[in-house]
Amino acid sequence: MRKLPDLASEQQQSPKSGNRSAKHDSAHLHVTGKALYIDDRPEMANQLHAGFGLSTEAHADIVSINFEEVWNTPGVIAVITADDIPGHKDIGPVFPGDMLLADGRVDYIGQPVFAVAATSHKAAKLAARKAVIEYRPLDAILGIDQAMAQNSFVRPDHTMKKGDAGQAIGNADHRLSGQMSNGGQEHFYLEGQIASVIPLEDGQLHVYTSSQHPSEVQKLVAEVIGIPLNKVVADVRRMGGGFGGKETQAAAPACIAALLAVKTGRPVKFRIDRQQDMLSTGKRHPFRHRYTVGFDQQGLLAGVDIELAGDAGHSPDLTDAIVDRAMFHSDNAYYLNNATVIGHRCRTNTASNTAFRGFGGPQGMLVIERIMDDIARSTGLDPLEVRKRNLYGITDRNTTHYHQRVEHNVLHEVIGQLEESSDYWQRREAIRAYNQQSPVLKKGLALTPVKFGISFTAKHLNQAGALVHVYTDGSIQINHGGTEMGQGLYIKVAQIVANEFGVSLERVQVTSTRTDKVPNTSPTAASSGTDLNGKAAQDACQKIRDRLVDFAIEHYGVSGQEVSFHDDEVRLGERQMPFADFIQAAYLNRISLSSSGFYSTPEIHYDRETASGRPFYYFACGASVSEVTVDTLTGEYKVDRVDILHDVGHSLNPAIDRGQIEGGFIQGMGWMTTEELVWDDSGRLLSNNPATYKIPTIEDMPPVFNVELFQQPNPKHTIYHSKAVGEPPFMLGMSVWCAIRDAVSSLSDYQVNPQIDVPATPERVLTAVTSIKKAAL
Amino acid sequence: MIRFLLNDRLIEVEDTASDTTVLDYLRGNAETSSAKPATEQRTGTKEGCCSGDCGACTVVVGEPEGDRLKYNTMNACIALLPSLHGKQLLTVEDLAGTAHPQDNQNNKSELHPVQQALVDHHGSQCGFCTPGIVMSLFALHHEPPENQPDVLEALGGNLCRCTGYRPLVDAAESLANGQPDDKFFRNRAETLSRLQTIEQRGSVSGYGAFIPASEDEFARYLVENPDARILAGGTDLGLDVTQQLKKINKLVLVKSIPSLQTIHEEDNELVIGSAVTYRSLKPILTKYFPEFAQMLDRLGSQQIRNQGTLGGNIGNASPIGDTPPVLLALDASLDLRHGDTLRNIPLNRFFLDYKKTELKSGEYIARIRIPTTPHQLKVYKLSKRYGDDISTVLAAINLETSDDGHITRARVALGGMAAIPRRADLCEQILTGSPLNQETLSQAKAALCQEFSPMSDVRASSEYRLVAACNLLERYFMELSGQNVRIICHA
Incomplete structure (x- = not known):
C-alpha cells in the first residue's frame, strides 16, 4: 500500500456503542430480505441442480435400477449411483455406516439411492421420481423394542457406575420401577439442507454449504472425490437454522453436489425440499427408559438403576456420544447416591438419528424428572420438595455417577429465587383448590431444574481458531471457526473483538466461516460456539495488542502500563490518539496487524474404560415453572404460565441470551407436547411435512412468559466469565410435561403416576385420563 | 395476458405457464416459453415448505374492496401466478425507504416501521422466517383499526423455530394502533385506480388460464371445458403442483366473478x-353463528384464511375439511349450476364417498344456503396443535330442545370420522325425542361407536377419535346445562 486511507472523514463519525445487548449483526439484513442464504445467491449461466431418488423399502437388496425414464426427462444431464463415486462411498462422521448413496442395499425408507443433475430444480425433482428400482426385501427392524429383543446395535453399550445400586435399592424403605419412552424430534430448520458447489481451476472446489461443521464438509467432499483437503474450500455465511441437524447431515448434499460438479464440470446446487429433507435426514433420538429406584420416606434417593436405549436409526452417526450424553445427564440436577446407568445404541431401519440441541441430554434428564414426580406421589410430598432434597450438595453429596465433582453449584440459589418469584407455593394451593371444584378441567404445576454439562465429550473437539486482521483505516475483520445459525455467535465474537481493542462495534466486521481462513475447526455444537471461538478470537486480539503495546513502548517512549485501548482511542501515557491513527503509525513502522488465535479447553478428560473423569468444564443451570390446564374430555391442554430463571454467567449479550432461552424453551415444549413423529408399519415416516408434523406456533406461546437471567459470573475462566446458553434452555421445557402429568394425576388425588410418554399429545393425555378414571371405578 | 402491479411496476405475463407459483416467479425459477427472462430475482421471499404450512414465503397482495385498498397476506409457494391478475403484489424488498413522504425520501435503506420494530425487539435469529413475518406484520399494520385481528391470529401461520415468538409479539404490539404512514397508504387512491384499469372486467385469457368476467361466462366455459381446474383460493390446488409435481394446463379462475x-x-x-x-365470511358468521365464526380462527392460518373459500372447502370433499360438518349441522344446502341449469340439494346429499361428490362434469357450486333459524350450535375442533392444524375430529352439534327438556331435533355432524364429512344418523335418531339426560347421552355415545369406525392415521388412532367424539357429545350436554368446561375456546 503506497498511500494510506484518509482518516479525516472517518474520525468524525465513529459512534460509540457500549450496548451489551447489541442487535444481531444481520438483523437489518434479515428484515429487508437482503441476508443471503445459499439458495439466494445468483446462479451461474450453466448452473445445474441436483435431486435424489429415495428408497421406498426399509431394508432390502437392490436388484436392479432402470434409469430410462429418468434420462427421458427433459433437462437431465447426469445420473450417479454409488458406483460413480471415485473416492470414499461412506461418509460416516465417526464410525462407518453412512453410505452417501445406497450401495446395493437400502437400510431405510427415504435413503438416497441415486442422484441426478438437471438444468432446473424442478426437472431434477421430477426426474428423480422416475427411476424404476427393483428390491428384494429383507427383514426390517422397526422400533427400540424389536432392536433390543434382537440385539441389534450400532455400537456396544456403556455403563457408568457409582457405589452399589442393587444393594442400596434392595435396602431402601421404598422402591419404584417403571418404563417410559420419548419420541424423536424433527429439527425443522426453516432453511432445508442445501449446498452449492462451484468447480474452480486445477481441480479445486468452492463449496457453499449450510453446515454447522464446514471442516467436516471440506474433508468429506475431498474424500468422496479422492482429492486432498487443500483443494476444497467450505464456506458458510449463515444457516437458516441448524439445531444440530446440520452438524453431520449437511455433508451429504454437499458431497452429492460436488460429485455432480466434478462429473459435469458445471456448478451444481442441491437444495433438498422439505418432504425429502424430513424423509431422508435423521432426527433427535427416540429413547426407551427403564428404571428402578430406592428412596426413603423423605423422598431421598438411596440408589438408582437406569437403562437407556436410544434409537440410532440405521447407522452410528453421532449416536455413541449422544447416548453417552444421555447417560451423563440421567442425574440432571440430583445426587443419585448409588447408581448404575447403562446405555444401549439400537440399530433400526430408519433414518440415522443425529445431533439435536441437547444431544441426548434431554432424553437422559426426562427419566430422573419422572422419578422425582413419582417419588413425590409415593411419599405424599410435593414434587418440588423432593427435587430440592435430592439436589447436589455444595460441600458434600456432590459427586456424579461418572465421578466428576459438581463445583460452584448454583442450583439451590436458582431454584430458591424462582420458587419465590413464581409464587410456587401459593399457586400450588390455588391449583389444588381449583381442581377440587373443577370436574373436567384440571390444572397442573411443576418446577424442573436443568444442569447441563458444557464441553464436547469428544475431548479433541474442544479447540478453536480465529483470524483477526486490523486494516490501516482502523477497521477490523474477524473470522473464526464457528458458524452462525441464528444463535448470535457472530455478534458476540464481534463484541469481544471490539472490547479487546477498545473500539466501537461498528469497526468490526465478521466474515463468513471458511476453511481457508481458519482450518481444522470443530462443529459449532455442544453450546460451545462462543466459549471456544470467543476465546480464540480474544487470543488473536491479544497477540496483536501485545505487538501494538511493544510498538508504543518503543515508538512513544511510554511504559507498558501506560498504554490502553478504549473509546476508539489509544492512551499513551499523557498522550491520546485515535485508534486508526495509531494503527497507521504501527503499519508505517512495520508492525504485523494480523494474527491467528487459538484456544483449547483446560482441565477436561474422561476415561471410558473406568467411566470416570471430568468430561465437563462446568455446568450451565436453570429452572422453569410451568402451569397448565388439561381438558380431561379430549386430552387437550394449554400452557397458562411459564417462569424461567436461567444461569448464563456474566452475559455477553443479554438480549441474545434471552432469545436463546425463550427459543430453547419453546422448542423443548414442542418436543414435550405436539411434535410427534409417526411411522407406518412398513417403516415409512408419515409425519413428513409441516401439515402433519406440528412445531409450536405463536399461538402456543404461554400468555404469561417471565424470563430472567441469573447473572452470576462463571467462576471458571470462560470468556469474560460467561456461560454457554445454546442447548441448556431446551430442557426447561420438561416442566410442561411434568405439569401435564401433575394435572392428570389430580384425578387420582395425586395417588397415581400417569403413564404419559413424550410427546404428551392430546391422545396420550386422554389415554392416561381414561386409564385413571377406569381404575377409580 | 396476466397483468398485475409488482409494487408500482406493471407486470404483464405472457409466456409463463399458468401453473407457475408466485414464489418461483419471484425467485427466478419460473420456466418460460421464450428466451427473455420473465421472472424476477427477488430472493427475499423464502421457500420453507412449499406446502403453505410455514409462512416463510408470505407476501402481501393488495386488492380493491369497495373503495378501499385491502392488503392481505398469502403463501407465495402455493399461489399460482394467474391469481395475481388485477392485484398489487408486495414483497419484503418493497418496504424499506417507504416510511417518509416522497419529497423527503432520500434514504432507501431506512427501515419500514414493521422492520424497525422487529430489529428493535431482537425479533430475528436465523432470519429465514423473517421476511414472511415482516409481510404478515405489514398486512396487520395496514388493517383498518376497526378490523384489526389479534396479533396471534395474524402471525399464527408464520413458523419460527428460533425465537420462541415472544419478541415477535412485542414487536407487533409496539406497532398496534399506529395508522400506517407509508408510501402504500399514501398512494392508495392511485394504486386503486391503476388496478381498476388493469382489471378491465372482461375475460382474460392467459397462458393456460381463463379469467371469466361473469358467472354466465364461467358456467358456459365450464360446460365446454369440463377438464379445466377451478382456481378459487388455490390453497389445495397449489399442492398438486408443488407436492405432486402435476402439470395443470387448463385453469379457470372464479375469484373475479362478482356474483360468487x-x-x-x-x-x-x-x-x-x-x-x-x-x-x-367471518363478520356475518359472527352475527348468526358465533361458534362457527370462532372456529374459523383456527382453520388454517391467516394466509390460508385470506385466500381459501367456502366453496373450495366443500368442493374438495375432504373428510377433514372444517366447514362441512358445521354446515351439515346447520342444514345448509347448495346451489349447483351446470350451464344455465340450476339445482339446489341439501349438503347432506352432496358427499358421496371419499373425495366423490354429487357434482357432475361441468357443474360447480354457485352458492351455499344456511338457514338462520334459531339454533343451539356448538363447534368443537380437536387437533394436535391449537393453531394451523388439520382437525383430528371436528364435531358440530346442534340440538333443538323443548321446554320440558326433550330433544326435538338433532344434528350431530362429524369430520375426521369417516371417508366423508357426515351426520351421525343413528346417534341423531337416538337423541330425537329423548330427554336431555345421562341415559340419553350414554345411548347416543353407544350409537356413535356403532356407526363410526374412523381410521388410524398420522393425526390420531381410531380409538382416540371415537372416544373423543363421544366426549365432545358429553361436553355439549354439559354446556347445554350451563357448565363451562372448555379451555380450548376458539376465540
Missing part, C-alpha cells in the same frame, strides 16, 4: 357465494 363473492342475508337464510373467503 357476495353474501346475502335473506329472510330465513344466508346465501353465500362459493368464492367468498373464510376471512370475509
